[in-house]
Amino acid sequence: xxxxxxxxxxxxxxTGKKLTVTCSQNMNHEYMSWYRQDPGLGLRQIYxxxxxxxxxxxxxxxxxxxxxxxxxxxxxxxESPSPNQTSLYFCASADRAxxxxxxxxxxxxxxx
Amino acid sequence: GIQVExxxxxxxxxxxxxxxxxxxxxxxxxxxxxxxxxxxxxxxxLFYIPSGTKQNGRxxxxxxxxxxxxxxxxxxxxxTDSGVYFCAASPIQGAQxxxxxxxxxxxxxx
Numbered sequence: 595x596x597x598x599x600x601x602x603x604x605x606x607x608x609t610g611k612k613l614t615v616t617c618s619q620n621m622n623h624e625y626m627s628w629y630r631q632d633p634g635l636g637l638r639q640i641y642x643x644x645x646x647x648x649x650x651x652x653x654x655x656x657x658x659x660x661x662x663x664x665x666x667x668x669x670x671x672x673e674s675p676s677p678n679q680t681s682l683y684f685c686a687s688a689d690r691a692x693x694x695x696x697x698x699x700x701x702x703x704x705x706x
Numbered sequence: 707g708i709q710v711e712x713x714x715x716x717x718x719x720x721x722x723x724x725x726x727x728x729x730x731x732x733x734x735x736x737x738x739x740x741x742x743x744x745x746x747x748x749x750x751x752l753f754y755i756p757s758g759t760k761q762n763g764r765x766x767x768x769x770x771x772x773x774x775x776x777x778x779x780x781x782x783x784x785x786t787d788s789g790v791y792f793c794a795a796s797p798i799q800g801a802q803x804x805x806x807x808x809x810x811x812x813x814x815x816x
Binding site: 625627629634636637638639642644650652653682684686691692693694695696697699700 | 707736737739741747748749750751754756792794796801802803804805806807808809
């Protein structure tokens with residue numbers, strides 16, 4: 595089954611404790627992207643990757659890091675999480691940048 | 707950057723009714739997608755429609771790229787159609803960035 599898998603689905607943690615949200619796709623897609631969804635602000639792009647070792651900033655990259663060492667994986671790293679990063683996070687993938695995007699089920703992060 | 711605006715923000719209908727959701731965008735696009743976020747938070751891709759018309763069952767979408775708008779039609783609504791509908795677009799210069807509208811919250815009452 596074609597899918598985008600995010601882990602964990604839920605996480606409550608404390609300020610400053612480094613965390614990683616993993617994202618994996620099994621569709622051999624070149625393009626992957628991270629979004630955050632906040633009430634009243636909709637979905638905003640954090641980072642995207644056009645292919646292995648090619649990543650770039652989206653609209654709200656501050657406080658986040660990403661890497662794309664393998665085609666299937668695109669982890670989101672919060673080196674020093676802060677409460678303003680409490681949000682619902684989505685990973686997505688597509689065959690190429692301007693093609694239909696397929697989303698994971700989301701990760702709800704709470705930073706206390 | 708490109709601006710994406712959706713209307714109406716909220717829509718409440720009875721089961722069986724038809725609805726039209728609108729998405730306006732401020733720049734020429736080569737990527738326009740419609741998504742449904744269900745009550746469990748999952749985002750489902752409904753249409754990839756940078757231009758023209760597509761249909762999938764009771765749902766159809768039309769994008770008039772020259773006039774910078776897209777419409778999503780839902781016919782014979784069912785309670786399972788409830789949720790938030792998003793459109794998202796990428797400008798021709800910058801196809802790697804997908805910008806979302808604020809969404810239309812659709813509630814279908816039995």
